[in-house]
Structure formats: C-alpha cells, structure tokens
Amino acid sequence: MNGSPLYHAFATPQGVEYLRILPEIVLTVSGVLIMLLDPLVDERQSQRTLGAIGLIGSLAAIAATVVQAQYPGLGFWGMVHVDSFSVFFHFVVTTVVAVVILTSYEYMEVQQIRAGEYYALILLGAVGMCLMSSAVELVLIFIALEISSISTYILAGFRRRAAISSESSIKYFLLGSFATAFFLYGVALMFGATGSTGIERIGTVLASAQAAPVLAYLAVALMFVGLGFKVAAAPFHIWTPDVYEGAPAPVVGFMSTAPKAAVFAVLLRIVFEAHAPGTLWLIWVVAALSMTLGNIGALLQDNIKRLLGYSSIAHAGYSLVAFAALPDQGIPAAMFYIASYAAMNVGAFAVVSHFAGAAERYVTLEDYAGLERRSPVLAAALTIFLLSLIGIPVTGGFFAKFYVFSAALRAKLVGLVMIGLLNSALAAYYYLRVIVVMYMREGREEVPVPPVSFGLGTALGLSVVATLYLGILPGRVLEYAAKSASGLLR
Amino acid sequence: MNVPTLDNTVLSLVTFTPLAGAFLLSLLPRRDRDIKVVSLIVSIAAFLVSLHLPVHLRRSQPGFQYEIYLPWIPTPNIHYHLGVDGISVWLVVLTTFLTPLCVLISWKSIHELVKEFFILLLFLETALIGVFVSLDLFLFYFFWEATLIPMALLIGVYGHGRRVYAAVKFFMYTMIASVFMLAAILWLYARTGTSDFVTIQKAIQSGQVSGFATAAPWLFLGFFVAFAVKVPLFPLHTWLPDAHVEAPTAGSVLLAGVLLKMGTYGMLRFNLGLFPEQSRHNAKWVVVLALIGIIYGALVALVQPNMKKLIAYSSISHLGFVVLGIFSFTQAGLDGAMYVMLAHGVSTGALFMLAGILYERRHTYEISEFGGLATPMPTYAAFFLFITLSSLGLPLLNGFIGEFLVLSGAFQARAIYGILGTTGVIWSACYLLWMYQRVFLGRVQNSVNNSLPDLDGREQIALWPAAVAALVMGVAPLVWLNAIDPAVSTALEPLTQLASKAVGQ
Numbered sequence: 001m002n003g004s005p006l007y008h009a010f011a012t013p014q015g016v017e018y019l020r021i022l023p024e025i026v027l028t029v030s031g032v033l034i035m036l037l038d039p040l041v042d043e044r045q046s047q048r049t050l051g052a053i054g055l056i057g058s059l060a061a062i063a064a065t066v067v068q069a070q071y072p073g074l075g076f077w078g079m080v081h082v083d084s085f086s087v088f089f090h091f092v093v094t095t096v097v098a099v100v101i102l103t104s105y106e107y108m109e110v111q112q113i114r115a116g117e118y119y120a121l122i123l124l125g126a127v128g129m130c131l132m133s134s135a136v137e138l139v140l141i142f143i144a145l146e147i148s149s150i151s152t153y154i155l156a157g158f159r160r161r162a163a164i165s166s167e168s169s170i171k172y173f174l175l176g177s178f179a180t181a182f183f184l185y186g187v188a189l190m191f192g193a194t195g196s197t198g199i200e201r202i203g204t205v206l207a208s209a210q211a212a213p214v215l216a217y218l219a220v221a222l223m224f225v226g227l228g229f230k231v232a233a234a235p236f237h238i239w240t241p242d243v244y245e246g247a248p249a250p251v252v253g254f255m256s257t258a259p260k261a262a263v264f265a266v267l268l269r270i271v272f273e274a275h276a277p278g279t280l281w282l283i284w285v286v287a288a289l290s291m292t293l294g295n296i297g298a299l300l301q302d303n304i305k306r307l308l309g310y311s312s313i314a315h316a317g318y319s320l321v322a323f324a325a326l327p328d329q330g331i332p333a334a335m336f337y338i339a340s341y342a343a344m345n346v347g348a349f350a351v352v353s354h355f356a357g358a359a360e361r362y363v364t365l366e367d368y369a370g371l372e373r374r375s376p377v378l379a380a381a382l383t384i385f386l387l388s389l390i391g392i393p394v395t396g397g398f399f400a401k402f403y404v405f406s407a408a409l410r411a412k413l414v415g416l417v418m419i420g421l422l423n424s425a426l427a428a429y430y431y432l433r434v435i436v437v438m439y440m441r442e443g444r445e446e447v448p449v450p451p452v453s454f455g456l457g458t459a460l461g462l463s464v465v466a467t468l469y470l471g472i473l474p475g476r477v478l479e480y481a482a483k484s485a486s487g488l489l490r
Numbered sequence: 491m492n493v494p495t496l497d498n499t500v501l502s503l504v505t506f507t508p509l510a511g512a513f514l515l516s517l518l519p520r521r522d523r524d525i526k527v528v529s530l531i532v533s534i535a536a537f538l539v540s541l542h543l544p545v546h547l548r549r550s551q552p553g554f555q556y557e558i559y560l561p562w563i564p565t566p567n568i569h570y571h572l573g574v575d576g577i578s579v580w581l582v583v584l585t586t587f588l589t590p591l592c593v594l595i596s597w598k599s600i601h602e603l604v605k606e607f608f609i610l611l612l613f614l615e616t617a618l619i620g621v622f623v624s625l626d627l628f629l630f631y632f633f634w635e636a637t638l639i640p641m642a643l644l645i646g647v648y649g650h651g652r653r654v655y656a657a658v659k660f661f662m663y664t665m666i667a668s669v670f671m672l673a674a675i676l677w678l679y680a681r682t683g684t685s686d687f688v689t690i691q692k693a694i695q696s697g698q699v700s701g702f703a704t705a706a707p708w709l710f711l712g713f714f715v716a717f718a719v720k721v722p723l724f725p726l727h728t729w730l731p732d733a734h735v736e737a738p739t740a741g742s743v744l745l746a747g748v749l750l751k752m753g754t755y756g757m758l759r760f761n762l763g764l765f766p767e768q769s770r771h772n773a774k775w776v777v778v779l780a781l782i783g784i785i786y787g788a789l790v791a792l793v794q795p796n797m798k799k800l801i802a803y804s805s806i807s808h809l810g811f812v813v814l815g816i817f818s819f820t821q822a823g824l825d826g827a828m829y830v831m832l833a834h835g836v837s838t839g840a841l842f843m844l845a846g847i848l849y850e851r852r853h854t855y856e857i858s859e860f861g862g863l864a865t866p867m868p869t870y871a872a873f874f875l876f877i878t879l880s881s882l883g884l885p886l887l888n889g890f891i892g893e894f895l896v897l898s899g900a901f902q903a904r905a906i907y908g909i910l911g912t913t914g915v916i917w918s919a920c921y922l923l924w925m926y927q928r929v930f931l932g933r934v935q936n937s938v939n940n941s942l943p944d945l946d947g948r949e950q951i952a953l954w955p956a957a958v959a960a961l962v963m964g965v966a967p968l969v970w971l972n973a974i975d976p977a978v979s980t981a982l983e984p985l986t987q988l989a990s991k992a993v994g995q
Contacts, residue, residue: 393632421669425668429662
C-alpha cells in the first residue's frame with residue numbers, strides 16, 4: 001500500500017510539505033484577500049486596487065514557484081509531487097496569470113465591468129491549475145480540475161451585459177460538467193481496475209500485469225474524454241468557438257493557455273507515468289482529427305476570436321502528436337509546445353482584448369484592416385504571434401512543432417507527421433489572412449485604436465520576448481523539460 | 491576555430507550587416523530622405539564587405555571556405571555553420587550587388603510607409619544571403635522561410651492592383667512546398683542526429699544512414715518540390731507572373747534576381763549533393779520539365795501584352811536553362827547553369843528596373859501604350875537595348891556565356907536536349923526584340939509619350955553598374971568561372987563516381 005493516501009492518513013504534514021504547495025497557498029491567500037477587500041474599497045477605485053493585488057499575488061506566486069522548486073518530493077500523504085515537471089507547469093500557469101492580469105487591467109476599465117471578483121477568480125482558478133500539475137492522485141486531480149473549471153465557467157460569463165457572454169458561460173458550464181463527470185467515471189473505473197487512485201501505484205500495477213484489465217482500457221477512454229474536452233481536442237471541441245467568441249477576450253487568452261497547460265500536464269502523467277494502456281491509437285486519431293478539423297474550421301472564420309478558437313483546437317492536436325511519441329522525446333516536446341503556445345496565444349489575445357473596444361465591438365477581421373498604419377507596434381506584435389502560430393522559424397512556434405514532429409518521427413509515426421505538416425501549411429493561410437488584412441487593406445476610419453497602456457505594453461513585451469526567446473534559444477527550456485521528463489519516467 | 495578572425499567572421503558580417511541596418515532604420519525618425527540615405531549606405535557597405543569573399547577565395551581549394559562552426563542549440567543539434575564555396579560565393583555577391591540598386595530604384599517610387607519598405611528590403615537581403623551561406627539544414631530552412639515574409643509584404647503592401655492576391659498566392663505556394671522539405675529535413679535529422687550538411691553528406695556517402703535506400707526517393711522529392719516551386723519549374727510556375735506583375739520594382743528585381751536562384755541553388759547543393767543517385771534516376775523527367783519550361787515560358791512571353799509579365803515569363807524560360815544545365819550532370823552544363831543564374835540576375839534585374847522606370851512615368855506596363863519611345867527617351871532606349879541584348883544572349887555579353895555552356899552540356903548529355911534547348915535561345919530573341927520594336931521604334935503613337943522625360947542621374951546611377959556588369963561578365967567570364975569550375979567539379983564528384991560504378995558493373 002506504499003504511496004497510497006490511506007497509508008499516511010494519520011501523519012500530520014510537516015512544514016516542508018507546505019512549502020511544496022507554496023504557490024497554491026500564495027494564490028489562495030491573494031484571491032481570498034481580493035474577495036475580502038472588494039466590498040471595502042471605493043467602487044471607482046476597486047478595479048485598480050484589486051487588480052494591483054492580483055498582479056502582486058501572481059508575481060508572488062512566481063516567486064513561490066522558485067521557492068517550491070528547492071523542495072522536490074512528495075507531500076500530503078503522497079498526493080502532491082513536486083518535481084521539475086510540476087515546477088515547469090507552475091511557472092507557465094503563474095506567468096500566464098500575470099500577463100492576463102496585466103492585459104485585463106485596461107480591458108476591464110474599457111468594458112466598464114466592476115472587477116473585484118474577476119481577479120480573485122483568475123487567481124483561484126490558477127490554484128486549481130497549479131495543483132493539477134503537481135497532483136499525483138486521481139481524486140486530487142479531479143478536485144483541482146473542478147476548482148480550475150468552475151472559475152473559468154464564471155469568468156467566461158463576465159461580460160454580464162452581453163447575452164453572448166452568458167450563453168458562452170452556460171454552454172461551457174453544461175458541457176464542461178458533463179466532461180468532468182466522464183473523467184470521474186474514469187477515475188472510479190481505474191480504481192476498480194487497479195485498486196488505487198495514486199498514479200505511481202496505478203503505473204506499477206498496470207506495468208506488472210501481463211495484460212491490462214479491460215476495465216483499465218475503459219477507464220482510460222473515459223478519462224481521456226473528460227480531459228480531451230478540457231483541452232478542446234476534436235471530437236470534443238464543439239463548444240470551443242462559441243465559448244471563445246462570447247467570453248471576454250483576456251479570459252479567452254487565459255483559458256486557452258493556462259488550464260490547457262495544466263490538463264496537458266495531467267494527461268502526460270496519466271499517459272506516461274501511469275502507463276495507461278491503449279492510448280497510442282486513441283491519441284493518434286484524436287490528434288489527427290483535432291489538427292484537421294481545427295484548421296479547416298478556422299479557414300472560414302471572420303471573427304478573430306472564433307478564428308483563434310479553431311486554431312487552439314488545431315494546436316491541441318499538434319501537442320497531442322507528442323503524446324503518441326516515445327516518452328523520452330514526447331514529454332519534453334509536449335512541454336515545450338505547451339509553453340510556447342501559452343506565450344504566443346496569450347500575447348495574441350492581449351492584442352485582441354486591447355483592440356476589441358467597448359462591448360467588444362471590433363473583433364472581426366475587417367476591423368483589423370489597416371492596423372499597421374494606425375498602430376505599427378500592435379500590428380508588429382500580433383504579426384510575431386501569428387507567425388509563431390504558423391510555425392515560422394525564429395519564433396517559439398517553429399521549434400515547438402519541430403520537437404513534436406521529430407519526436408513523432410523517431411517513433412515512426414510518419415503518417416501522423418505528414419498530416420501534421422500538411423496541416424501547418426494549410427493553417428498558414430488563415431493566419432496570413434489576418435496579417436494581410438492588417439498590412440494590406442485600407443483601414444476604416446471609425447475603428448479606434450486606443451493608445452497602448454503601460455500594463456498592456458509590459459504584457460505584450462513579455463509575450464514577444466518569450467516567443468522569440470523560445471524561437472532563438474530554445475536549448476535551455478528544452479533541456480529543463482527533458483530533465484523533468486526523465487524524472488517522470490523514473 | 492572559435493577564435494574570431496576575419497576569415498571566420500566575414501560571412502556573419504556580410505549576412506547580418508543588412509539586418510543591423512534594418513534595426514538602425516527602425517530607430518530612426520520617419521524622415522524619408524535620411525532613411526533612404528542610410529539604407530543606401532548600409533547596402534553599399536554590405537556589398538563592399540562581400541567583395542572580400544571572392545577576392546580572397548582560394549579558388550582551387552575544394553570544399554567550403556570562410557567557415558564558422560559554433561554550437562547554437564544542443565537539442566536539436568543545430569550549429570551556426572556558415573561557409574561558401576565557388577558556387578554560393580557569387581550568389582552572395584549577386585545579392586549584395588542588386589540590393590543597393592534596388593534602394594536607388596525605389597528612391598521615388600515609394601511614397602507611403604517608406605521606413606517599413608527599406609526595413610523589409612534590408613531584412614530580405616539578410617535572409618537571402620543567409621540561404622546561400624548556411625551549411626546547416628535547419629539554418630538553411632530558417633533563412634529560407636525568413637525570405638518569405640518580407641517578400642510577401644513587399645508585394646502585398648507596396649504592389650499594384652491585385653497585390654494581395656499575388657502576395658498570398660506567393661506565400662502559400664512556397665509555404666506548402668517548403669513543408670515537404672521540412673519533412674525531409676526532419677527525417678534526415680531523426681536518422682543521423684545532426685542537421686549539418688557536410689556531416690549528413692558524408693554519412694549518406696558512406697552508407698551509414700539506416701533506411702536511406704527506401705526513403706531516398708521521397709527525400710529527393712521533398713527537397714525537389716520546395717525548390718521547384720521557387721525556380722519555378724513548369725507546372726508550378728503560376729505564382730510567378732502574378733507576383734512579378736504586382737510587385738514593386740525593387741521586389742521584382744530581388745525576386746527575379748535572387749529569390750528564384752534559391753531554388754536552383756538548392757537543387758544544385760542539396761538534391762545533387764545529398765541524393766546523387768536519385769538525381770540521376772529522376773533526371774529524365776526533370777529535364778523534360780525544364781525543356782517545357784524553356785519553350786513554354788518563351789512562347790507565352792511572346793504573346794504577353796504586359797511588359798512585366800513578358801519579363802516574368804522570360805524568367806521561367808531562363809531558369810529552365812539553369813535546371814537543364816544542372817540535370818545534364820556535365821561540367822559544362824553545371825558551369826553554365828551557375829553562369830546563367832548570375833547573368834540572369836544582372837540582366838533581368840536590370841530589365842525590371844527599366845520597366846519600373848517606365849511605370850513611374852506612365853503608370854502602366856501595357857506594351858500597346860508605348861511605341862517610338864526612342865525619340866523622347868534616347869538614353870533610356872540605349873540602356874534598354876543593351877540589357878535586352880545581354881538577356882537574349884548576344885555574344886560578348888553575359889547571357890551568351892551561360893547559355894552556350896548549358897547547351898553544350900545538354901548536347902553532351904543527350905543531343906535532343908541540346909536541340910530543344912537551343913530553340914529557347916531563338917525564341918528569347920523573338921520576344922525580346924519584338925517587345926523592343928513595339929516599345930521603342932517607329933513614331934510616337936501615343937502623344938502622352940512625347941513629353942516623357944529621359945533618365946535622370948539617379949536612375950542612370952542605378953543602371954550603369956548593371957550594364958557594366960553585363961559587359962564584363964561577357965568579356966571576362968573566367969573571373970567568375972575559375973571559381974565556379976572547381977566547386978562544380980566537387981559537386982559533380984559523387985555523380986561521376988556513380989556513373990563509373992555503373993559502367994564498372
């Protein structure tokens with residue numbers, strides 16, 4: 001029973017174990033603090049004050065991640081495992097949170113949304129996401145998944161006055177709960193099949209069994225449905241464009257990156273650490289479908305949020321290609337992909353949120369016409385993100401695709417790689433459409449371009465630097481990812 | 491090796507001088523004149539530095555020179571590996587030679603977003619040079635893709651009427667084709683663990699790459715498709731006329747002058763260098779496509795009412811010669827192919843500049859709009875005639891040498907290749923001279939043309955270097971050829987080994 005939660009049930013957690021969840025603690029405390037202060041601060045000031053607290057909270061969480069990294073090991077009765085793998089995802093999530101808060105700062109003012117609990121929800125959602133990446137016990141993973149999901153459901157409906165936003169929230173909530181139920185079924189069946197909910201224990205049982213029990217296959221399939229929904233992989237992607245269209249733009253930037261990263265972390269643990277059986281073909285099909293359907297769907301979009309929504313389906317597909325590869329190359333490739341996707345997509349949505357204007361009126365491609373002439377900096381930043389999404393060299397997107405595809409090639413998945421490569425060529429077309437519109441069309445006078453504020457400038461700068469850093473010097477990040485992969489496989 | 495000396499840094503210097511210039515431009519205030527002057531200075535500086543390369547090239551020495559080999563990214567194992575041989579060195583110089591001319595010719599024709607235009611131009615120059623000097627497959631792919639964006643923007647932002655359509659078409663053609671090359675590069679990397687061109691070449695030659703025999707036909711095709719689109723080889727050429735007609739003059743000059751040569755250079759370096767057996771195997775249909783390109787391009791050029799489209803189709807025809815020369819696998823053929831690349835770069839570049847000059851005055855490229863221009867614009871007509879003659883291959887001018895060598899190589903390979911190829915020379919005389927006649931000779935038909943001003947000083951400064959180069963290349967081809975020749979024979983070595991093996995059996 002070693003490693004199962006029951007064994008340690010009566011031991012009180014030691015101090016160091018609290019350090020292992022320090023980022024989560026910091027995020028919770030700042031989230032709760034915002035909630036408590038919200039009624040106290042002056043209504044006109046609340047947005048600034050609470051946003052600042054949220055920003056400080058997220059920066060503190062980044063710092064806490066650095067502290068946490070010094071204390072690797074298990075904690076809380078073997079439910080939490082801090083290793084370089086989990087630290088990597090903590091870092092991605094907390095950085096995304098910081099960038100999103102910087103973006104939201106101005107957005108919320110423009111939309112005239114009173115924003116107290118907005119920042120709290122982002123921080124509390126991040127608690128769930130961070131926890132997901134370090135949880136090694138299925139029930140805790142489920143709880144973390146719920147924490148993260150529930151706050152994103154609410155966030156999606158934050159543009160209260162817009163019906164489309166409420167629709168987005170309800171749709172996301174209904175389908176999302178459905179998906180988590182699938183996941184929970186999977187957890188239950190997995191417990192039935194292996195007698196444990198601890199990932200490591202499941203891994204040993206499944207690896208030692210001559211043939212994995214049928215129940216385990218079913219469990220994996222069900223969990224995969226739940227997680228596939230959360231990362232918007234086809235055929236569980238139907239909700240994505242609608243929800244992305246309705247949700248506030250910074251929230252879309254948030255929910256298309258941070259929760260996805262966390263869910264991918266869970267998926268990595270389940271696929272590789274728990275030795276889940278029968279995943280190869282499942283992943284093959286889902287990856288191929290996601291890439292193809294996502295890109296084809298995006299070809300026809302005129303709304304930039306829908307376009308990026310479909311593109312995020314396709315990118316989920318690219319990342320999944322890495323899951324079909326051999327673990328020692330697949331894990332680092334997937335991690336790198338997730339990190340660089342986070343950098344470029346959060347950046348792209350920062351531009352979209354800035355440009356959307358009051359009540360998000362300017363979100364169609366036509367509104368982007370002539371953006372280059374009116375705001376060269378914004379246009380250049382968005383171009384970099386889009387080029388990275390295409391996968392042009394010297395941006396993170398290129399190496400992300402490169403690692404994924406070369407890992408898959410080593411695993412002799414030539415067919416999948418060809419599907420992926422053709423897809424990325426196809427995808428170039430719709431990203432290019434945006435660039436074309438920005439640079440080559442005459443702008444319409446009535447579409448305003450507000451000046452770039454300091455907060456947004458910082459957010460954009462960070463995303464651009466991250467995107468280019470990953471594209472020019474990907475070595476260190478990949479090395480780190482490879483190190484954590486070997487930790488995971490031990 | 492890691493000690494920086496002039497010998498191993500000069501290539502980086504040449505490659506990144508324009509990029510540094512572009513960066514400098516982005517910091518300058520939007521005073522158009524300053525921006526133009528700075529870009530001119532930067533591009534001339536790059537040209538002067540690049541002259542170091544051929545001057546100090548040890549011509550008889552085989553292999554790459556001015557090499558620099560630094561680790562860049564550990565996984566994937568990518569090195570910053572640059573180097574040139576007698577083939578690529580001239581393409582680098584061609585690029586740096588044409589860029590200042592492009593700056594000069596764009597002096598007055600760009601009115602909006604001037605700063606961005608010159609930034610893109612210099613960025614494009616760096617990417618183009620990078621393509622020719624990279625000896626690491628990934629680095630090569632980087633620069634290859636990096637040429638795409640500035641060129642597409644130059645066409646799409648600064649072009650004429652249907653510019654957006656042309657830019658997107660150009661981008662998508664190249665992008666989709668490059669994917670196949672990327673797939674081939676990924677495969678090679680997965681099997682060899684390196685992306686270094688020289689290492690991979692050695693590994694393939696010594697047969698250390700597992701599964702190479704079965705994959706080689708696909709790898710060859712992967713590279714070939716990417717290059718064939720760029721050349722462009724019939725039937726993948728349809729993006730070229732559109733791109734040329736819509737592009738601004740400087741864009742056309744670099745597109746025809748240098749970008750197309752990326753394709754033929756790639757065939758020479760990578761298809762022949764890495765897959766000699768497959769090259770020989772596929773040579774037949776490649777040559778057929780090249781011959782179709784020569785004849786079809788010329789015939790279509792003949793009936794074009796649009797001056798720029800005519801020159802664009804003539805490019806397809808000329809580049810057909812290059813492919814024919816390369817896939818004749820003869821020393822003369824390859825020498826000639828290289829020489830046609832350079833000559834075509836100079837003379838077609840100049841033709842596009844001339845067409846652009848006319849466009850600035852009349853805002854049309856329609857041949858029927860003109861006629862009798864020799865009377866109001868005598869200097870212009872003289873330049874035009876000279877460049878036309880050089881382009882159609884008049885002996886003592888640059889076009890002749892290359893075409894002659896290619897055709898003699900083609901005859902060695904197979905007589906029918908030579909015979910069909912030779913008709914291309916005749917056709918090119920037809921369409922070029924006929925155009926010249928319609929535009930310049932006779933009386934002025936359209937009274938607007940009476941008042942057209944002749945070339946001004948700046949335009950002459952832009953055209954003189956091209957004209958002089960066309961003459962010198964025709965009179966003293968050995969200056970170029972004695973560097974090209976040894977490099978070509980090195981490139982041919984694996985092929986001749988293959989041939990002698992086949993004979994031995």
